[in-house]
Amino acid sequence: AQTVTQSQPEMSVQEAETVTLSCTYDTSESDYYLFWYKQPPSRQMILVIRQEAYKQQNATENRFSVNFQKAAKSFSLKISDSQLGDAAMYFCAYSTERGAQKLVFGQGTRLTINP
Amino acid sequence: GAVVSQHPSWVICKSGTSVKIECRSLDFQATTMFWYRQFPKQSLMLMATSNEGSKATYEQGVEKDKFLINHASLTLSTLTVTSAHPEDSSFYICSVPQRGVYGYTFGSGTRLTVV
Numbered sequence: 745a746q747t748v749t750q751s752q753p754e755m756s757v758q759e760a761e762t763v764t765l766s767c768t769y770d771t772s773e774s775d776y777y778l779f780w781y782k783q784p785p786s787r788q789m790i791l792v793i794r795q796e797a798y799k800q801q802n803a804t805e806n807r808f809s810v811n812f813q814k815a816a817k818s819f820s821l822k823i824s825d826s827q828l829g830d831a832a833m834y835f836c837a838y839s840t841e842r843g844a845q846k847l848v849f850g851q852g853t854r855l856t857i858n859p
Numbered sequence: 860g861a862v863v864s865q866h867p868s869w870v871i872c873k874s875g876t877s878v879k880i881e882c883r884s885l886d887f888q889a890t891t892m893f894w895y896r897q898f899p900k901q902s903l904m905l906m907a908t909s910n911e912g913s914k915a916t917y918e919q920g921v922e923k924d925k926f927l928i929n930h931a932s933l934t935l936s937t938l939t940v941t942s943a944h945p946e947d948s949s950f951y952i953c954s955v956p957q958r959g960v961y962g963y964t965f966g967s968g969t970r971l972t973v974v
Contacts, residue, residue, distance in 0.1 A: 787968050789954075835903070839961075846905055
C-alpha cells in the first residue's frame with residue numbers, strides 16, 4: 745500500500761524568510777500525482793501545488809515550489825518570502841489514476857510564522 | 860472551478876441518535892466521492908469511497924453498519940453516522956475528484972460532537 749510520511753510535526757520560520765517542508769512516499773507505481781495541501785484554522789483544505797510524476801520539471805506556484813526527487817521518492821515544499829497568512833497545517837498527499845484514485849495523506853506539518 | 864458543498868458545517872447530537880451529512884457537487888457530476896475523518900491535530904484518514912449507483916467501498920477498520928454511505932445521484936453523497944457515540948465525535952470531510960486537471964475539491968467539513 746502507498747504511504748506518505750512527513751517527519752516534521754512542527755516547523756517555524758521568520759516572516760519573509762524561506763522554509764522547506766519534507767515529505768517522502770512509498771509506491772510501486774510509475775505514474776502518480778503528488779500534492780501539497782494547506783489547512784488553515786478554518787479547516788478548509790486548499791491546494792497549494794501539484795506535481796505529476798512523469799514530469800521532471802519541479803512545479804512552481806508563485807512563492808511555492810517543490811523539489812521532486814522521483815528516485816528518492818521525496819517531495820519537499822519550499823515556501824519563499826513567508827507571510828503570516830502561510831501559517832497552517834500542511835499535508836503532503838499522493839494519488840494515482842489506477843484503481844480508486846483515492847488520496848493518501850501524510851501526517852501533516854504545522855507551520856508557524858514568526859513576525 | 861469545481862464547487863463542493865457540505866452540510867451541516869457543525870452538528871451536536873445525543874448519544875444513540877443518527878446524524879446525516881451531505882456532500883454535493885454543485886457544478887459537475889461525480890460518480891465517485893471520498894469521505895475522510897480527521898481527529899484533532901491529526902491527518903485526514905480515508906473512511907470510504909462513495910460510488911454512484913453501487914455500494915460504497917470502506918477502508919479497513921471502518922464499520923460499514925455505523926457509517927452508512929449513500930450515493931444516490933451524480934451530485935449527492937450522504938454519510939450517516941448511526942447510533943452515534945462520543946468517540947464518533949470528529950471532523951468529517953468529503954472530497955470529489957475534479958474533471959479536466961487531475962485533482963480533488965474538498966467540502967468545508969462537518970464538525971460532529973456527540974454528547
